[in-house]
Amino acid sequence: MNYNNLTTRHFEGALAAGVLTGRGVRRGAAGGRSQGTWVQFDMRIDSSKPVQTLEAVRFLAFACPHVIAVSDWIAQTALGREAKPVLPESVQSLRERFDVPIEKLGRLLIVEDAWIAAVSSPYRP
Amino acid sequence: MTASMTNQGTAAHGRRTAPVYLDYAATTPVDPRVAAAMAECLTQEGAFGNPGSASHDYGDAANALVEAARREVAAAVGAEPEDIIWTSGATEANNLALFGIAAYYRDTGRHIVTVRTEHKAVLDPCRELERRGWRVTYLVPDRGGVLDPAEVAAALQPDTTLVSVMHVNNEIGVIQDIAAIAAVCAAHGTVRLHVDAAQSVGKCEVEFDRLGVDLMSLSAHKAYGPKGVGALVVSRKRGVQLRALQFGGGQERNLRSGTIATHQVVGMGTAFALAAATREPEALRIALLRDRLWRGLDALGGALRNGDAAHSVAHLLNVSFEDVEGESLLAAVRSSIAVSTGSACTSATQEPSYVLRALGRDERLAESSLRFSLGRFSTEADVEAAVAAVLRAVTRLRRIAGDPQARGGHELQ
Numbered sequence: 185m186n187y188n189n190l191t192t193r194h195f196e197g198a199l200a201a202g203v204l205t206g207r208g209v210r211r212g213a214a215g216g217r218s219q220g221t222w223v224q225f226d227m228r229i230d231s232s233k234p235v236q237t238l239e240a241v242r243f244l245a246f247a248c249p250h251v252i253a254v255s256d257w258i259a260q261t262a263l264g265r266e267a268k269p270v271l272p273e274s275v276q277s278l279r280e281r282f283d284v285p286i287e288k289l290g291r292l293l294i295v296e297d298a299w300i301a302a303v304s305s306p307y308r309p
Numbered sequence: 310m311t312a313s314m315t316n317q318g319t320a321a322h323g324r325r326t327a328p329v330y331l332d333y334a335a336t337t338p339v340d341p342r343v344a345a346a347m348a349e350c351l352t353q354e355g356a357f358g359n360p361g362s363a364s365h366d367y368g369d370a371a372n373a374l375v376e377a378a379r380r381e382v383a384a385a386v387g388a389e390p391e392d393i394i395w396t397s398g399a400t401e402a403n404n405l406a407l408f409g410i411a412a413y414y415r416d417t418g419r420h421i422v423t424v425r426t427e428h429k430a431v432l433d434p435c436r437e438l439e440r441r442g443w444r445v446t447y448l449v450p451d452r453g454g455v456l457d458p459a460e461v462a463a464a465l466q467p468d469t470t471l472v473s474v475m476h477v478n479n480e481i482g483v484i485q486d487i488a489a490i491a492a493v494c495a496a497h498g499t500v501r502l503h504v505d506a507a508q509s510v511g512k513c514e515v516e517f518d519r520l521g522v523d524l525m526s527l528s529a530h531k532a533y534g535p536k537g538v539g540a541l542v543v544s545r546k547r548g549v550q551l552r553a554l555q556f557g558g559g560q561e562r563n564l565r566s567g568t569i570a571t572h573q574v575v576g577m578g579t580a581f582a583l584a585a586a587t588r589e590p591e592a593l594r595i596a597l598l599r600d601r602l603w604r605g606l607d608a609l610g611g612a613l614r615n616g617d618a619a620h621s622v623a624h625l626l627n628v629s630f631e632d633v634e635g636e637s638l639l640a641a642v643r644s645s646i647a648v649s650t651g652s653a654c655t656s657a658t659q660e661p662s663y664v665l666r667a668l669g670r671d672e673r674l675a676e677s678s679l680r681f682s683l684g685r686f687s688t689e690a691d692v693e694a695a696v697a698a699v700l701r702a703v704t705r706l707r708r709i710a711g712d713p714q715a716r717g718g719h720e721l722q
Contacts, residue, residue: 185636185640187640195637195640195641196641198705198709201708201709203711217632217673217710218673220634220672220673220676221634222710224711244709244710244711245709245710246632246634246710246711247634247637247710248634248636248637249636249637249640252637252709
């Protein structure tokens with residue numbers, strides 16, 4: 185399998201890999217290890233502003249290089265943006281940006297599900 | 310990238326170090342002595358003649374080299390020179406054996422016995438024969454990959470014409486008890502035994518006649534010979550008959566027509582002679598490297614060795630890594646080491662190894678397996694580099710995947 189430069193950079197770097205702890209952290213996950221793809225997002229939201237913005241985002245992934253790279257890119261790109269139950273970019277755009285084979289589309293949907301689950305998880309002050 | 314068989318220290322000069330080659334079971338580099346012998350057959354000054362041309366000295370010179378190579382290959386596998394039928398490789402040899410026997414004995418029986426862990430070059434012809442009306446029984450080895458000869462005996466039917474069992478498995482390195490399986494076939498009477506020995510030469514003893522084998526497939530490029538040449542050994546003294554698959558000249562006892570590629574068979578002969586001469590010391594040296602590699606990987610934790618170690622060749626080590634996704638593992642190590650997941654032929658499809666699945670490994674562990682195969686040019690430095698690369702990759706991927714025990718979520722602090 186060949187990967188484009190963006191995928192390689194985010195797979196090898198994975199700078200946003202990890203977890204967040206403490207008050208106000210929201211967490212959501214999707215997929216399963218037994219299925220071969222599992223993704224979790226942690227996010228801390230700044231609620232002091234009129235528009236809730238993402239203050240910190242981390243991810244964990246048991247997944248192929250494409251999913252790890254996409255998750256890492258999302259975690260970094262979403263910083264400072266409004267916390268919404270939609271990805272910073274559509275699954276189709278992500279597929280093109282990272283040159284993800286069409287047969288892996290289902291794995292990107294798991295990334296999207298994990299993101300939505302995190303944003304939608306109950307806020308704990 | 311300039312490939313290197315050893316771990317060159319080019320990083321000191323600011324250039325990228327070539328990955329350490331640990332995929333000798335996929336193919337081997339041509340030994341320089343083999344390349345030199347081949348080169349002598351290619352130019353005007355060498356034996357470039359058609360070995361089938363009996364009307365002049367050029368043909369005679371080439372034919373003499375071809376027959377010398379035939380003797381070398383036969384000697385390396387304990388066969389008679391007249392048993393050797395040159396082919397383009399082990400895949401063609403397997404096809405000739407299976408389709409050739411099936412066609413010749415089609416009126417006396419249409420049942421074949423083989424094993425689920427065979428190479429695709431045997432399994433795919435079996436599938437094709439099933440489409441043409443043959444029945445095939447696929448035996449399942451034990452969890453270590455070893456086939457019980459009693460399973461073969463139990464599978465034989467009155468119309469069984471062929472049993473096909475590989476000698477050394479290309480993914481896990483397990484050696485089958487061919488002598489015992491041959492005895493089972495002999496006791497049955499008319500059934501013929503074909504053995505795919507593509508991985509065997511130079512790795513373990515191969516005694517075609519003594520084992521009582523009827524047909525054996527060989528490959529040059531697994532033993533430091535060139536790609537594009539192999540042989541099917543067909544026992545004359547055992548009266549084995551098969552039908553040709555290609556026609557047009559009647560070479561090779563009418564079983565494989567076509568001009569013989571002198572340089573290729575000379576390369577195979579030289580490679581097999583070298584393999585036979587160096588087998589024992591090389592196997593001892595490589596076994597030490599393999600053990601060192603396994604100790605290094607085992608220290609990581611969650612590393613599971615695939616295949617029965619007590620019945621394996623020295624050069625191959627197949628390991629599954631827990632809590633690591635397979636494609637990511639391969640991607641993470643590929644700049645440092647050249648290894649395979651499953652067999653090289655199936656790696657491109659990114660499917661979990663059917664061999665490991667047949668051994669009972671679950672899909673995840675089958676996917677997260679790496680096949681390390683060492684060879685003539687492997688060094689201690691290569692092994693150390695491989696261990697370091699895998700430790701680095703597995704540790705990083707496990708960190709990215711989080712603690713498996715906590716994956717169900719934990720209370721927020």
